[in-house]
Amino acid sequence: PALTGPMQSFMLQPGTLETLLQFVSRPRSDLSPAESSDVMRVRALLDDPDAMRRSYQVAEVLRVPSPTLDKLLARRLPAILVALFDVFQPYSDGNLHHFKVIFESLGEKRPTELSEAMRESHHRYMRARALAAKSAARSAGKADKAAAVPIDYSGSLLGLWLRYYHVPPALDALLFFFRLTHDGCLRAEQFRMLRDLKFLSGIVAV
Secondary structure (H helix, E strand, O other), X not given: OOOOHHHHHHHXXXXXXXXXXXXXXXXXXXXXXXXXXXXXXXXXXXXXXHHHXXXXXXXXXXXXXOHXXXXXXXXXXXXXXXXXXXXXXOOEOOOHXXXXXXXXXXXXXXXXXXXHHHHHHHHHHHHHHHHHHHHHHHHOOOOOOOOOOOOOHHXXXXXXXXXXXXXXXXXXHHHHHHOOXXXXXXXXXXXXXXXXXXXXXXXXXX
8 A cells, every 4th residue: 555645644643653663573572582582483473464464564555655655754764764673673573574675665765865874873883882882991990991892783773684694585685785875985884884793704703
C-alpha cells in the first residue's frame, strides 16, 4: 500500500513510526540471555504468518514510492533508521529480509541523506566511546592516558549490523550500503567506520 496524505499526519505523531517498525523488528521479552545473544538462532517470526504479513505490509508502506513518503523521509529518516535497526538488537525476533527491502528502498530514494544519517550515528557513538575512555582513565587515576574501552556494538547502528554479516539479507544490504555512493570522501568515511569497529581485523583473524 502507498502512503497517503492522512497517513503522513498520523506517522508524524510522536512514537508512531517507532511502533509501526516494531512489526519488522518484533521485540521479544521472553528470550533467555543465551538465546538473545545467539546471532545464529532461527527467528520465530518465520513460523508466524500473521507477524510475517504485518512485517511485509510495513515494508511495502516504506517501499512504494509516493509524494507523501518523500515528505515523510525528508523529515524523519534518522528516526526511521534507528527504529529499523532494532531488528539487530539481541531481543529482536524480526525479519531481516524486510530490513533489507526497507533499507535499500531508503537508500534508493535518499542516498545522500541515508549515508549522512549512518555517518552521524557512527560519530555520536565514537564521541560516546571517547567520553567513556576519559571517564575510565580518570577513575583509574590515569587522566593523561587513553583508557581501553571495549567496543559495545549495541551503541552503534553499523556495529549491530555487522554482527549479522553472515546472514544473506543483512550481507546483501551491507554491500548495497557500501555501493551507495561513488564519492571518494564518503567511501573513505565508510571504511573508517569499519576500522573504528575493528571489523576488517576481526574478519582477518577469523
